[in-house]
Amino acid sequence: MTGSSLRIEVPGREPGGYEVHIEPGVFSDLARLTRLAASAHRYAIISDSRVAPLYGERARSALEAEGVEAQLFTFPAGEWNKTRQEWARLSDEMLAEGFGRDSMVVAVGGGVTGDLAGFVAATYMRGIPYVQVPTSLLAMLDSCVGGKTGLDTLEAKNPIGAFHQPSLVLIDPNLLDTLPRFQLTSGLAEAVKAAAIADDGLFEWLESHATRLLEREPDVLTELVRRSVAIKAEVVERDPEESGRREILNFGHTVGHSLEALAGYGVLHGEAVACGMRIEAGIGEILGVTDEGTSERLAALLEACELDRPVEEEFTAERLLEAAQADKKVRGSVLRCVLLDRIGRVAQGAGGGWAHELPPDGALDVLRAALRSPTRGADSG
Ligand SMILES: NC(=O)c1ccc[n+]([C@@H]2O[C@H](COP(=O)([O-])OP(=O)(O)OC[C@H]3O[C@@H](n4cnc5c(N)ncnc54)[C@H](O)[C@@H]3O)[C@@H](O)[C@H]2O)c1
Ligand SMILES: [Zn+2]
Numbered sequence: 001m002t003g004s005s006l007r008i009e010v011p012g013r014e015p016g017g018y019e020v021h022i023e024p025g026v027f028s029d030l031a032r033l034t035r036l037a038a039s040a041h042r043y044a045i046i047s048d049s050r051v052a053p054l055y056g057e058r059a060r061s062a063l064e065a066e067g068v069e070a071q072l073f074t075f076p077a078g079e080w081n082k083t084r085q086e087w088a089r090l091s092d093e094m095l096a097e098g099f100g101r102d103s104m105v106v107a108v109g110g111g112v113t114g115d116l117a118g119f120v121a122a123t124y125m126r127g128i129p130y131v132q133v134p135t136s137l138l139a140m141l142d143s144c145v146g147g148k149t150g151l152d153t154l155e156a157k158n159p160i161g162a163f164h165q166p167s168l169v170l171i172d173p174n175l176l177d178t179l180p181r182f183q184l185t186s187g188l189a190e191a192v193k194a195a196a197i198a199d200d201g202l203f204e205w206l207e208s209h210a211t212r213l214l215e216r217e218p219d220v221l222t223e224l225v226r227r228s229v230a231i232k233a234e235v236v237e238r239d240p241e242e243s244g245r246r247e248i249l250n251f252g253h254t255v256g257h258s259l260e261a262l263a264g265y266g267v268l269h270g271e272a273v274a275c276g277m278r279i280e281a282g283i284g285e286i287l288g289v290t291d292e293g294t295s296e297r298l299a300a301l302l303e304a305c306e307l308d309r310p311v312e313e314e315f316t317a318e319r320l321l322e323a324a325q326a327d328k329k330v331r332g333s334v335l336r337c338v339l340l341d342r343i344g345r346v347a348q349g350a351g352g353g354w355a356h357e358l359p360p361d362g363a364l365d366v367l368r369a370a371l372r373s374p375t376r377g378a379d380s381g
Contacts, residue, residue: 004023006020007020008237019168020169021168021169025170025174026171027055030062030106031066032132034104034106036377037131040168043100044120045060045070045071045105047152056109073094078112080113081116082151083152084160086116087116090116091358103128103131104129105120107121107131109133111134113139114134114143115143115148115149115158117225118164119150131171133167133170134169137184138270140171140187140225142194146160147240149162150162157260170280171229173221185305188210188307189271190269190273191317192277193273194227196340197249198346200344201344202231203344206301211304223255243260243354244354251338253273254335255280257324258320258323259275263314267311275311277375279297279300279371280370284339285373291340294340294343297343299377317367320367320371334358334360
């Protein structure tokens with residue numbers, strides 16, 4: 001499988017939509033494609049301290065070679081820097097350098113860079129265009145499309161943000177060569193999620209390609225990114241601002257976010273989401289919504305992807321529920337989860353919505369039972 005390009009149409013926007021190029025080596029065409037996508041006189045490349053020396057600098061010299069003014073702005077790598085402080089500092093630096101409305105942001109990095117740089121672009125002079133150049137697997141197959149930008153606070157992840165669609169997305173799977181292995185596996189969790197909610201064919205493909213993915217075979221990685229992005233694109237195209245079906249992308253994330261809140265930065269997003277998917281599939285099975293055996297099949301694939309760290313073992317059902325209730329996905333005091341019907345399909349909730357609401361008393365029992373599920377190797381008693 002070689003490269004491909006797909007176009008995402010965002011309803012209600014003029015001229016409507018943006019191009020997503022997925023191709024090994026496409027990074028070397030950054031300057032030409034960026035200039036085609038939107039006209040700007042100056043380019044602010046935003047990158048974190050790890051990615052800047054690897055690719056940020058290359059992006060800058062490529063743009064300058066095309067005869068445009070490009071400057072590299074960096075922030076310290078790490079989720080804990082996706083803050084208002086870094087947003088303010090980057091924006092202030094751009095202001096000090098005289099960047100005007102005719103500027104464009106080029107986000108070169110993982111999901112943290114995309115969210116932070118995207119939010120800088122969304123708010124700078126009431127919004128300037130930006131290009132996403134994702135460099136982590138998570139960013140390539142998930143966060144670079146959809147237009148969600150934002151920041152964390154001390155209390156929560158992503159409570160501050162804006163929808164701001166990119167003008168262009170450039171995905172070069174070759175950039176994954178330098179990504180640490182644990183970051184690669186963490187990103188795989190979102191691919192498993194995409195397959196679980198929308199594409200049983202992709203799920204089967206993952207089951208037979210996990211080893212080759214971990215070996216970073218370029219063609220296999222490219223196909224993975226292409227198929228995962230296609231799923232995300234289809235979902236966000238129909239629901240760009242998350243008023244309906246886009247909620248299915250939260251599968252595994254209710255429990256996943258609780259685990260992240262409890263474990264702090266000691267757990268990677270993908271690891272937390274992997275546990276969240278196993279547990280939420282278990283919840284679905286207990287409620288009779290999800291086909292039996294689904295959580296077992298998920299657990300086996302996640303293990304093949306080296307995503308089998310049982311983060312939840314450190315926490316009780318009570319603490320998980322408490323953390324979920326502090327999270328934004330809880331309306332009132334019920335627990336809201338996206339549940340599968342079976343691999344490849346989400347079960348609609350009562351009233352035709354995409355999430356299922358578990359009442360507070362029942363939620364605790366169900367969560368307890370799901371935590372004891374046999375896929376975790378514990379006694380299911
Ligand atoms: N906007 C969305 O729709 C959306 C969706 C999912 C996740 N997210 C956000 O994405 C973030 C997580 O993204 P992430 O996992 O990419 O984190 P990240 O951006 O922190 O990247 C992980 C680490 O890998 C490094 N790195 C990235 N690419 C590299 C490369 N090619 N070579 C070497 N090192 C590289 C980074 O410097 C960083 O240290 C979270 O903040 C999450 O909220 C956003
Ligand atoms: Zn996620």
